[in-house]
Amino acid sequence: MPQRRKILAGTASLIAAGIAGCSSDSGDSTTQDSTTSTTGDTTEESPTPYTVHIEPNDPYTFDEVPESYGVVSGPLLDLGMSLGIHPSATTGLERAPLKFYDLLDLEFDESEVVKLASGAESGYDKENFYAADADVWLIPKSTLDRFTEWSESDYQEIESQTGPFLGTPLRFAPTAAVSSDPNPYTLYEAFEKYAKVFQRQEQFQAWQSLHDDLMSTIEDGLPPESERPTIAAIWRGVSPDSGRFRIAPIHRLGNNTKSYYRLGMKDAFEGQYPDGPIGYEELLRVDPDYIGAVGALTSSTHEQFVNNVVEPFENNENGQSLSAVQNGNVIRSAGQYMGPLVDMFSTEAVAKQVYPDTFGEWPGPVGELPESEQLFDRQRLLDIVNRDF
Numbered sequence: 001m002p003q004r005r006k007i008l009a010g011t012a013s014l015i016a017a018g019i020a021g022c023s024s025d026s027g028d029s030t031t032q033d034s035t036t037s038t039t040g041d042t043t044e045e046s047p048t049p050y051t052v053h054i055e056p057n058d059p060y061t062f063d064e065v066p067e068s069y070g071v072v073s074g075p076l077l078d079l080g081m082s083l084g085i086h087p088s089a090t091t092g093l094e095r096a097p098l099k100f101y102d103l104l105d106l107e108f109d110e111s112e113v114v115k116l117a118s119g120a121e122s123g124y125d126k127e128n129f130y131a132a133d134a135d136v137w138l139i140p141k142s143t144l145d146r147f148t149e150w151s152e153s154d155y156q157e158i159e160s161q162t163g164p165f166l167g168t169p170l171r172f173a174p175t176a177a178v179s180s181d182p183n184p185y186t187l188y189e190a191f192e193k194y195a196k197v198f199q200r201q202e203q204f205q206a207w208q209s210l211h212d213d214l215m216s217t218i219e220d221g222l223p224p225e226s227e228r229p230t231i232a233a234i235w236r237g238v239s240p241d242s243g244r245f246r247i248a249p250i251h252r253l254g255n256n257t258k259s260y261y262r263l264g265m266k267d268a269f270e271g272q273y274p275d276g277p278i279g280y281e282e283l284l285r286v287d288p289d290y291i292g293a294v295g296a297l298t299s300s301t302h303e304q305f306v307n308n309v310v311e312p313f314e315n316n317e318n319g320q321s322l323s324a325v326q327n328g329n330v331i332r333s334a335g336q337y338m339g340p341l342v343d344m345f346s347t348e349a350v351a352k353q354v355y356p357d358t359f360g361e362w363p364g365p366v367g368e369l370p371e372s373e374q375l376f377d378r379q380r381l382l383d384i385v386n387r388d389f
Contacts, residue, residue, distance in 0.1 A: 257335075303365075
């Protein structure tokens, strides 16, 4: 890994950030000196101080481009990898989307990663943050607040010795996406923000083009809205024998159900999202056309998905009454760790599981899809990650 440069913004920079305010609809302002072009998309070759505003954080001015970052469990890990930047610190990687990186021969070296906590939801220690010494933390403070008792002074102490906290929540909780809580960004809106943090705007534009090409293919093949199926998206694992299911909304801000939303699927629980787990009675009442196991594309092999989700539904007395089970419409998607890269694989997988007559059959195991039946170009994706465009 290259020698990193520290990028701590001094007091003057922070004051400048506050004065600069927002110069565009995205809430970002960029400062350029007279020797730097103001028309190009990138400033990678000769960066000058620049300010990025990522809500809910204050605007932050970088004196140098960050070269390392730390993350916790969530989509920002995949977002960083989509920019071709290996994290220097993470929490546990047990459910991380490493299988997709393996498919692309995209190196992920766990030995290069400092562990910030003993698990995704416990064991956080400030000393681990100091040891990781990241230039920027792609970690929402609200996430750490759930698992620590840190005060604002604790965050300031970490920032004074390392880099700033500039995380933003990409919602995946059951009702958060449709609540009144602030949640300003979709995945690609956040992606654009972090591309500016790392001064990789041209790379983001290449990603946007790849994304748009896939969505053009998807949208051209979708049936009329009146013919699109309903789905009940279940997250936090699917255990048919327990009879308890947590429902996630199909919504533009529900990042973990993004694949279903992009396929135009209708939410079987639209307008009636349960606050907690439901049972078979509620599931049978809406009787969705499809049941979606959110996250199982990442966390399970095909065999595990069949053994632990599909067959238990088929063998359960209540499960047998569900139309989705009777018709073989229990499917899986990526979920919590879904950033731009994983999003491509998950959208493709859901398209083939729901509309095989249009997009081709889904083989089951991730990685067994013949090149001629792929909905996006793997080499093009890898070239973008490597900035070969």
